[in-house]
Amino acid sequence: MLMAMLLLAAGTPVASAAASPASASAVPAEVDRHYREYNFVNAFSTKGERTMIARGPIPSEPRLGRIARAMNRIEARIEEIDPGMVVAMGSPSHETAMRSDLVRLTSWRADKDGDEAWATLDVSSLDRGTNVILVGKFDELAAGETLPPVESLLAVVPRPEIHTTEVHHWTRVGGTWKRDAATRHFLAN
Numbered sequence: 001m002l003m004a005m006l007l008l009a010a011g012t013p014v015a016s017a018a019a020s021p022a023s024a025s026a027v028p029a030e031v032d033r034h035y036r037e038y039n040f041v042n043a044f045s046t047k048g049e050r051t052m053i054a055r056g057p058i059p060s061e062p063r064l065g066r067i068a069r070a071m072n073r074i075e076a077r078i079e080e081i082d083p084g085m086v087v088a089m090g091s092p093s094h095e096t097a098m099r100s101d102l103v104r105l106t107s108w109r110a111d112k113d114g115d116e117a118w119a120t121l122d123v124s125s126l127d128r129g130t131n132v133i134l135v136g137k138f139d140e141l142a143a144g145e146t147l148p149p150v151e152s153l154l155a156v157v158p159r160p161e162i163h164t165t166e167v168h169h170w171t172r173v174g175g176t177w178k179r180d181a182a183t184r185h186f187l188a189n
Contacts, residue, residue, distance in 0.1 A: 046135060
C-alpha cells in the first residue's frame with residue numbers, strides 16, 4: 001500500500017505488475033479519437049457555449065452543432081463510478097462543460113490482457129483569451145470533419161501558463177473502451 005501511495009505521489013499510475021509502457025501506436029483508435037474530440041470541443045467553443053449545450057438541445061449553428069455532437073460522444077465514453085454519489089445541483093453534467101483545457105496523451109499503459117489501461121496526459125489550461133483565439137480559427141483548423149492534433153492547436157496560440165498531469169483509467173467493456181469519470185490530477189509537472 002505504501003508503495004502504491006509513493007507511485008501515485010510521483011505521478012506514476014498504479015497498475016498491475018503486468019502493465020508496461022506502450023508506444024503511441026498501441027493506443028486504441030477510439031481512445032485517440034476521444035482525446036481529439038475532447039480537444040476539439042475545448043478549443044472551438046467557450047465554456048459558456050459548452051454550458052449552454054449541456055443544458056439544452058443541439059444548436060442549429062453548424063460549429064456549435066459539431067461541438068454538441070462531440071460532447072455527447074465524449075460523455076458516452078465516460079463511465080460513472082457511482083452515479084448516485086454526487087447529487088447534481090442544476091449544473092451541467094458534461095465534463096467538457098466544466099473544463100477549459102487541451103490534453104496531450106504522453107503514455108498509454110495496458111495490462112497484459114489489454115482490457116484495462118492507464119493514460120497519462122499533459123494538460124494545458126486555456127484562459128479566455130486563448131480560447132477566443134482558437135474559436136476564431138475554427139474554419140481554418142477544423143474544416144469539414146477535421147479533428148486537428150493538439151500540436152496544431154497549441155502552435156497557433158500563446159504558450160499556456162498552467163500545465164498539470166492527469167491519469168485516466170480505461171477499461172474495455174463489451175469491446176468498447178470506457179474511461180472512468182474519476183481522474184487523478186497532479187498539479188506539478
